[in-house]
Amino acid sequence: MNIVLLSGGSGKRLWPLSNDVRSKQFIKIFKTETGEYESMVQRVYRQIKTVDADATVTIATSKTQVSAIHNQLGEDVGISVEPCRRDTFPAIALATAYLHDVQGIAGDESVVVCPVDPYVNDDYFEALKALGEQAAKGEANLVLMGIEPTYPSEKYGYIIPATKEPTSRVETFKEKPDVETAKSYIAQGALWNGGVFAYQLNYVLDKAHELIEFTDYADLFDKYETLTKISFDYAVVEKEPEIQVMRFAGEWKDLGTWNTLTEAMSEPTIGDSVLNDTCDHVNVINELNVPVVCMGLKNVIVSASPEGILVSDREQSSYIKPIVDKIEQQIMFAEKSWGSFRVIDVDESSLTIKVTLNPGHRMNYHSHQRRDEIWNVISGEGTVIVDGMEQPVKAGDVVTMQAGCRHTISAVTELKLIEVQLGEEISVHDKQKFELEA
Amino acid sequence: MNIVLLSGGSGKRLWPLSNDVRSKQFIKIFKTETGEYESMVQRVYRQIKTVDADATVTIATSKTQVSAIHNQLGEDVGISVEPCRRDTFPAIALATAYLHDVQGIAGDESVVVCPVDPYVNDDYFEALKALGEQAAKGEANLVLMGIEPTYPSEKYGYIIPATKEPTSRVETFKEKPDVETAKSYIAQGALWNGGVFAYQLNYVLDKAHELIEFTDYADLFDKYETLTKISFDYAVVEKEPEIQVMRFAGEWKDLGTWNTLTEAMSEPTIGDSVLNDTCDHVNVINELNVPVVCMGLKNVIVSASPEGILVSDREQSSYIKPIVDKIEQQIMFAEKSWGSFRVIDVDESSLTIKVTLNPGHRMNYHSHQRRDEIWNVISGEGTVIVDGMEQPVKAGDVVTMQAGCRHTISAVTELKLIEVQLGEEISVHDKQKFELEA
Numbered sequence: 001m002n003i004v005l006l007s008g009g010s011g012k013r014l015w016p017l018s019n020d021v022r023s024k025q026f027i028k029i030f031k032t033e034t035g036e037y038e039s040m041v042q043r044v045y046r047q048i049k050t051v052d053a054d055a056t057v058t059i060a061t062s063k064t065q066v067s068a069i070h071n072q073l074g075e076d077v078g079i080s081v082e083p084c085r086r087d088t089f090p091a092i093a094l095a096t097a098y099l100h101d102v103q104g105i106a107g108d109e110s111v112v113v114c115p116v117d118p119y120v121n122d123d124y125f126e127a128l129k130a131l132g133e134q135a136a137k138g139e140a141n142l143v144l145m146g147i148e149p150t151y152p153s154e155k156y157g158y159i160i161p162a163t164k165e166p167t168s169r170v171e172t173f174k175e176k177p178d179v180e181t182a183k184s185y186i187a188q189g190a191l192w193n194g195g196v197f198a199y200q201l202n203y204v205l206d207k208a209h210e211l212i213e214f215t216d217y218a219d220l221f222d223k224y225e226t227l228t229k230i231s232f233d234y235a236v237v238e239k240e241p242e243i244q245v246m247r248f249a250g251e252w253k254d255l256g257t258w259n260t261l262t263e264a265m266s267e268p269t270i271g272d273s274v275l276n277d278t279c280d281h282v283n284v285i286n287e288l289n290v291p292v293v294c295m296g297l298k299n300v301i302v303s304a305s306p307e308g309i310l311v312s313d314r315e316q317s318s319y320i321k322p323i324v325d326k327i328e329q330q331i332m333f334a335e336k337s338w339g340s341f342r343v344i345d346v347d348e349s350s351l352t353i354k355v356t357l358n359p360g361h362r363m364n365y366h367s368h369q370r371r372d373e374i375w376n377v378i379s380g381e382g383t384v385i386v387d388g389m390e391q392p393v394k395a396g397d398v399v400t401m402q403a404g405c406r407h408t409i410s411a412v413t414e415l416k417l418i419e420v421q422l423g424e425e426i427s428v429h430d431k432q433k434f435e436l437e438a
Numbered sequence: 439m440n441i442v443l444l445s446g447g448s449g450k451r452l453w454p455l456s457n458d459v460r461s462k463q464f465i466k467i468f469k470t471e472t473g474e475y476e477s478m479v480q481r482v483y484r485q486i487k488t489v490d491a492d493a494t495v496t497i498a499t500s501k502t503q504v505s506a507i508h509n510q511l512g513e514d515v516g517i518s519v520e521p522c523r524r525d526t527f528p529a530i531a532l533a534t535a536y537l538h539d540v541q542g543i544a545g546d547e548s549v550v551v552c553p554v555d556p557y558v559n560d561d562y563f564e565a566l567k568a569l570g571e572q573a574a575k576g577e578a579n580l581v582l583m584g585i586e587p588t589y590p591s592e593k594y595g596y597i598i599p600a601t602k603e604p605t606s607r608v609e610t611f612k613e614k615p616d617v618e619t620a621k622s623y624i625a626q627g628a629l630w631n632g633g634v635f636a637y638q639l640n641y642v643l644d645k646a647h648e649l650i651e652f653t654d655y656a657d658l659f660d661k662y663e664t665l666t667k668i669s670f671d672y673a674v675v676e677k678e679p680e681i682q683v684m685r686f687a688g689e690w691k692d693l694g695t696w697n698t699l700t701e702a703m704s705e706p707t708i709g710d711s712v713l714n715d716t717c718d719h720v721n722v723i724n725e726l727n728v729p730v731v732c733m734g735l736k737n738v739i740v741s742a743s744p745e746g747i748l749v750s751d752r753e754q755s756s757y758i759k760p761i762v763d764k765i766e767q768q769i770m771f772a773e774k775s776w777g778s779f780r781v782i783d784v785d786e787s788s789l790t791i792k793v794t795l796n797p798g799h800r801m802n803y804h805s806h807q808r809r810d811e812i813w814n815v816i817s818g819e820g821t822v823i824v825d826g827m828e829q830p831v832k833a834g835d836v837v838t839m840q841a842g843c844r845h846t847i848s849a850v851t852e853l854k855l856i857e858v859q860l861g862e863e864i865s866v867h868d869k870q871k872f873e874l875e876a
Contacts (some may be wrong), residue, residue, distance in 0.1 A: 381783065422833060
């Protein structure tokens with residue numbers, strides 16, 4: 001099975017866990033059988049590999065997510081990096097060209113596309129496999145998954161199948177309706193369109209060439225910024241007469257809001273928390289290392305992260321976006337290609353961060369014009385290079401760097417340090433990168 | 439006016455703002471006319487000085503509060519330090535001996551005793567003054583304040599006056615009643631006993647000599663630990679026939695719980711917070727530098743501090759103590775004689791704290807057996823002494839100290855530093871203090 005997972009952009013609907021640099025799909029929120037926590041993307045990847053150990057998984061995403069994907073899934077996963085956001089048709093075209101030109105997938109092989117963030121069971125991935133197999137038959141150019149509705153939702157588009165067979169020709173598509181219209185669609189046998197479909201690789205590659213002038217993957221990548229934003233539904237699906245739908249009746253949730261996310265939690269709380277016995281239907285997700293105490297709350301969601309604290313009525317939580325959009329905030333935590341950092345103190349002329357470098361990784365070689373820095377290594381072993389001078393470091397070592405000096409650090413074992421930044425105008429944009437001489 | 443403010447022990451009823459080292463009376467929670475925030479003790483002290491600029495104010499407290507008192511009130515305030523807690527009779531006896539022997543107050547001057555934490559207006563302090571003046575007349579040995587009840591409270595003891603006059607002989611005292619009994623007391627004209635009273639200094643000094651064998655203040659201080667715990671009410675008030683009560687009908691609240699504290703806030707929130715328009719009767723006190731967002735909450739109190747986060751229904755918040763008593767927690771913030779510190783990162787073999795030294799102050803000269811330390815000065819100017827070697831420091835300087843080495847830092851201007859502690863068993867108890875050679 002060749003599967004393309006569309007990994008959407010960052011957003012604030014799950015603030016303070018998600019924000020401009022941290023996407024919901026990377027938040028470790030699901031408890032596994034071993035008691036560890038995994039993220040949406042880790043859960044989906046694990047499930048795919050359970051159903052088909054040989055599946056080729058490619059994640060179509062922006063470059064801001066590449067570090068997080070490698071940190072969470074390792075290096076085996078394919079990534080089709082979108083140089084910028086251009087909606088789903090360019091993204092799927094690019095991923096398809098990537099599969100063909102970089103991964104060497106043959107033109108008649110089928111490809112399954114699905115979002116990276118459904119909360120589903122293994123039967124969903126069995127259904128994806130069946131979708132691919134159906135596409136491989138060539139009875140239709142596109143085979144969609146039609147999800148059996150469980151309620152008349154206004155959130156989804158609907159697919160009207162021609163018959164009630166498990167696999168049917170698509171009669172027509174319907175835009176997101178109001179509840180009454182949704183009820184009438186469902187009475188007609190309509191299915192939810194979850195944005196999941198399969199095709200033979202050449203089909204989308206040909207469509208891409210029809211609509212975009214390019215030679216191969218590298219060329220498409222280079223001119224990606226010039227492409228028009230257009231959705232795959234609009235550019236392809238709605239215009240395609242040879243199109244089938246396969247029914248899926250298993251559990252399917254999209255975890256886009258606090259309300260749906262907390263319903264998918266196997267236990268009511270994650271992290272350090274105490275709920276007294278007068279609490280009812282309360283969820284806590286606490287990423288801080290101090291306790292959250294809840295007393296006498298009903299239908300409340302509490303989440304605390306380095307970015308802030310949300311306390312919301314369950315229903316109200318779906319209206320969070322405009323509120324947090326107004327909050328101007330420094331990024332307090334981020335995953336990087338080499339590990340992660342967290343801001344631990346902000347003062348007038350200084351910023352203190354905790355840096356964790358993963359074993360075998362190093363930062364870019366860089367300098368800052370307007371700030372000095374001090375590294376206090378608190379654990380692990382590694383090597384620093386400062387203005388070309390290399391030296392090993394371990395816990396207890398201190399490295400001071402004046403503004404303008406070039407520096408990097410690499411980790412042999414996991415290495416943690418407290419970085420003190422000193423200057424009047426500290427900014428993430430004050431950074432020049434350099435090549436390291438061999 | 440000679441006034442003794444009884445400053446009670448620390449407690450967790452206002453967790454996460456108060457805890458084992460931080461008492462509620464030092465939390466800056468009241469907005470002043472200038473827009474600054476002041477604590478209970480600052481508010482009361484300011485109010486006393488407004489009513490009587492020449493008042494002699496002495497705070498009777500334990501040594502753990504001395505630093506916070508000097509930080510918040512300056513050096514002018516008198517402090518009668520209890521070497522350990524021995525209930526109110528020994529505390530008031532010690533404070534009275536302190537007034538006599540250290541402050542030189544004459545035996546026939548009157549002394550007014552009141553708790554440090556009432557939330558009251560200036561008329562309360564006018565009433566205290568009147569109480570002192572009444573005691574000076576010598577009509578009775580003790581003059582109590584009787585607060586006009588506003589509801590049949592179960593929380594207070596009651597004073598039954600002999601007459602309805604503004605000043606009356608006390609007929610009798612009643613223990614904390616149930617609501618029905620309280621109603622019947624109030625129908626009889628009973629008043630709340632707020633633990634406020636005045637006497638001529640010699641009266642309590644004589645009582646102290648009757649009950650405790652001691653020569654003077656220094657002697658009483660030295661044997662304080664051997665004294666029996668006994669309340670002033672039990673030892674003196676309830677046995678005294680020559681006792682009067684003066685009515686007080688002004689506003690009077692004791693701010694012992696989240697519920698009463700938040701009612702005294704002039705604005706619903708303190709600190710970085712956003713409440714959407716579906717919130718109703720919500721208070722937020724946020725001491726962290728990230729926002730608290732509240733949505734759709736009714737009658738909820740939210741408080742976030744370096745120690746933790748409380749989210750509680752308003753009524754339920756009065757049951758907090760047993761819950762937070764169970765939380766075993768490192769102290770994350772403390773005021774010290776020289777300034778304050780805050781824990782900003784906790785890791786397996788390191789602890790990182792931010793230290794603020796007030797101008798002109800210095801830490802004790804000390805060493806640690808089991809940890810190394812690194813000081814990263816982030817602002818201000820001062821002087822460090824490490825193993826007897828003195829050198830000036832400023833922002834950007836780094837000082838490293840191996841375990842065993844003696845060190846201190848003093849601030850010329852306000853000085854802030856990030857202290858990285860490194861060791862396997864980091865403990866506040868791992869500290870030896872030394873005298874600094876002149």
